[in-house]
Amino acid sequence: MPKKITTNDISLSLGLSRNTVSKALNDHPSITAETKRKVVEQAIALGYKKLKPSDDGHPAEPVPAAKSIAYITKQQLHHGTGFWMNVISGVEQIISSNGYEMKISFIKNEDIDSLALPAVLTNNDLAGFIVAGSMDRAYTEKLIELPLPKAFININPDLSLAGLKADVVFMENEDSMHQITRHLLQAGHTDIGFIGDISSCRSFMERWFGFQRAHFDAGLAVDPAFCVTSPSSDGYQLYDSLSRALQGMNELPAAFVCVNDKIALHVIKFAHEAGKAVPRDLSVSGFDQIDEAEFLGFTLTTVAVDERQLGQRAAEQLLRRISQPESVHETIRLSTTVVFGESTPPHAAAISEVNRLSVSTDPWLQEQERRSRPTVGRSTGT
Template identity: 25%
Template structure:
């Protein structure tokens, strides 16, 4: 739990960064802040002192505290040897591999890391960005949060850009903020996966895609594009779309499909990622069916555990560690003011044991 002075500091800092408090604007008095936050004078003074040390605030003797020209001060500082990585998650699934790849390159060049995660929640992203901006960073590697929508934190990203803090984005990008990106070819990858299943005789394929993130929308579009090339079986396709906090609802919808008669349930399922595919395989077993004898399953990302399932999961590759390495390299180039280009990784189908032919 944050200390009281940290709560006061965070609130004032966010108002400064968002522009609610303008340059040279006087801050509320100590007494006003004591009342607003229900804290002591010492707590207010400690928060203001921190902000003054970080060049966001200046004091006038006998006249109160004011918003400093903090953006100019930050621009004139020597480039710090600290890089922030902001991801939807940092400790699970494929993210440790991405972070490790970035750390390999950054540590070799004398940089250290600060990690933060958003759990794919824009409010948590705002808090994390605010905290990172107070750390005096040399650059940022960012995985967008709920990238299918315009970021509500555009004001903070604009402030970061104004501070000349280099940024690169991994896995996705925001429609309302341009930047250097490193992404998989999600649409084409799932298009090829769907074509692969159709060639193996599957007609009733269900795609299950998280549409909070632009990756999921691209994958959904690849799935639909493949079926549009096969209009004779288009009516037999189905899709389940869910937001990042609706995974359980998506699995319930999946269960309802699985318990239908054999001539109505899907013969194959394409999952948004391996994490979801693993849960779908468990669900198939729970309802008394087998993979791939009854239903074939394909994931995405080549998660490490996927090859140890029974049966081993057919999936699509993800650059992971290389993406992290490349993101760090591009960021270092941007720090040196070199021109860089975005990267699209071409994913490959990894055939294992979770797909069978339909005779």
């Protein structure tokens, strides 16, 4: 006598919980169309006898596969630099190569304030969605509550990553900023400022942590008078708001560590208008290695990231979530590379080496260096 197929058999064959299988077979709205399709197809293949019949009395047909994925982002993120356009390109490459159509939805500030979700998230053919860029806590929590597979690229810093019911993809932040700050401290700078709205996203908050940790390791305190970290409506991405913040300082520090290259470019512009030169009078570093920095006339110390790969990885993670809805949620950080440029001085050790080489190759400097040495055993002529 053939074995009777149960929901437990279906759940074991798919790696899903019995609860998920049961809900899928009963067309529960909390289960995605893609998961329902897989469960019904497997149930038919195994010979499960309790499939919910269709309206005409015949056995239910497999649920059609959802064929679109939504890309949700804030409207203002796509003004200014090509960073987020490269992220979109990376997402689209993975999405399209797996047979999905990408639907982009730009969220306005008023939508966030009123907790109004985009219409695209109600489409029946939606398999899941990607949220690019941090949004405020309440809106993010509402997105997380939606019964759809989801992946975030960055996230609000007020949300704990522990127990978060969503996958999040970042670039590495803290160690890169720690390395840049340590570089400046080793070069002899003790007055270093930090610029960035650390309340706006988790990445900026982690870069602030790296800045602080470098000071702690060096036994130095961060001077808040030199730091611009308070909330800003534009995140200091506009020159006017950053200029006002810098004008409010009694004096500028010897160096600024900025959360991204766009802010670093604003700082360099402000310094130029104040009659200061970078790096002679002020050292500046950024993050992201954007194309606009190529026109400075000198190289900018920054952090090289692959934003296209960031989009690809987020899309890959979403596809994994669609196929394995019960798997543990993940926080993913992609590696970065610190690129030291001419906008910050070399390490103190490197300066000493340059000075030593200069003395050893210039005859006049050699003579001056010889005369400056203490003479041992010379008679005092008593």
